[in-house]
Amino acid sequence: MVNLSLFLDSHLIVAMLELVKAATESLNGHLAVEPQMPEDDEDLQMAWQADLIEALHYDIDYLLLVLRDHDFGKGELIMEEGVAESVVRACSAIRLKLRESALLKLTDDQLENAEVDILSLPTDMQQCYACYLFLASLQSLILIELDPSCEEF
Numbered sequence: 393m394v395n396l397s398l399f400l401d402s403h404l405i406v407a408m409l410e411l412v413k414a415a416t417e418s419l420n421g422h423l424a425v426e427p428q429m430p431e432d433d434e435d436l437q438m439a440w441q442a443d444l445i446e447a448l449h450y451d452i453d454y455l456l457l458v459l460r461d462h463d464f465g466k467g468e469l470i471m472e473e474g475v476a477e478s479v480v481r482a483c484s485a486i487r488l489k490l491r492e493s494a495l496l497k498l499t500d501d502q503l504e505n506a507e508v509d510i511l512s513l514p515t516d517m518q519q520c521y522a523c524y525l526f527l528a529s530l531q532s533l534i535l536i537e538l539d540p541s542c543e544e545f
Contacts, residue, residue, distance in 0.1 A: 393470055393471070393472060393473065394469075394470070394471045394472075394473060394475075394476040394534055394537045394538060395468065395469070395470050395537065396468070396469040396470075396533050396534070396537060397467060397468060397469075398464070398465050398466075398467070398469050398533075399465060399466070399467065400464075400465030401465070402465065404465075404526075405459065405464060405465050407519065407522075407523075408459065408522075408523050408526050408527075409456075409459045409460065411519060411520060411523040412455065412456065412459060412486055412523065412527075413456070415486045415489045415490055415493075415523075416452050416456070416486065418489055418493065419448065419452070419485060419486075419489055447481075448481075448482075448485055450478065451478040451479070451481040451482040451485070452482045452485070452486075454475050454478040454479055454482065455478070455479045455482035455483065455486075458471065458475075458479055471534075473538065476534045476537070476538060477538070479530070479531075479534060480531050480534050480535060480538075483527040483528070483530055483531045484531065486523075486527055487524055487527050487528060487531075490520050490523060490524050491503060491524070494516065494517060494520035495517065495520055495521060495524060497517075498521070503524065506525060508521060510522065
């Protein structure tokens with residue numbers, strides 16, 4: 393079991409949920425990253441991609457379930473390990489989507505090291521950057537809970 397203590401403003405949660413839903417809609421039927429697939433078997437390619445998309449939807453459903461929970465951000469968050477792993481994967485996919493769309497003008501270093509003056513960004517980018525950081529933080533907390541050695545990174 394993963395057990396986190398989260399205290400978040402309800403307005404922040406609503407705003408992040410809206411941004412996550414918007415990013416999720418842009419992923420509809422697509423992957424966040426195109427995988428390298430075997431070129432010699434078209435049936436395998438189609439089946440593999442369909443399975444990956446199905447797994448992504450499953451992961452995103454868990455993330456949305458967690459974010460929509462009326463107790464989210466009010467203290468203790470308890471998830472089974474499988475759910476926590478799904479949430480981490482969904483956070484990654486949505487962060488990648490934000491990175492390749494709304495945050496395209498920012499470098500990887502700026503994003504990964506939180507080196508952006510959020511107030512210098514246009515309002516829509518501010519919101520997407522805040523969502524990106526929120527999801528990164530949620531991922532980090534879950535990963536550290538799943539494997540404390542992750543804290544070293």
